[in-house]
Amino acid sequence: DSGVTQTPKHLITATGQRVTLRCSPRSGDLSVYWYQQSLDQGLQFLIQYYNGEERAKGNILERFSAQQFPDLHSELNLSSLELGDSALYFCASSEEGNTEAFFGQGTRLTVV
């Protein structure tokens, strides 16, 4: 157990819908990352937050947004979902930006 909790584990939704993925980082970790992993693909960086502020952005679509709350948990919002958004979404946390990151078990999103 990495100490990073992601909910839900599985999500099935229709095209055009909006979903929210939640991540609770390890206790004490200030940095949260979101990654997207499509079937048998690598980890695509989406966005990073550090202590509530956005630190870095990857190839995150405009339909996607995220935030980190004062209690350090983070949410990733995906809207106007398309079939191609089906993927495993990982959240990871670390103490700082360049230290060991711990990954959650991921949320498997299926858009039908």
Add this chain to the structure above:
Amino acid sequence: QQPVQSPQAVILREGEDAVINCSSSKALYSVHWYRQKHGEAPVFLMILLKGGEQKGHEKISASFNEKKQQSSLYLTASQLSYSGTYFCGTGSGGYQKVTFGTGTKLQVIP
């Protein structure tokens, strides 16, 4: 930019050695190595922060050549448990994001 990993896939027999390479076109501050088993979350192996530094984790070690912007992961006397996809991640310093390569699939067979 995404670091480039090679090889893309490798099959080993138990006890054999392997090397996985990671290179970047950008100046690097850090290199991170993770292993992901099928259907599971990536698990941290090691992080290298200084040029030329070598680190080890049991029979897995890595080197980082800051000047060449390259890192290599060395797996010695491989075990069945080493099977999985290995990702290198590169960081450009400070609080910068870690960008992962496309991964190297490693399969160890008896």
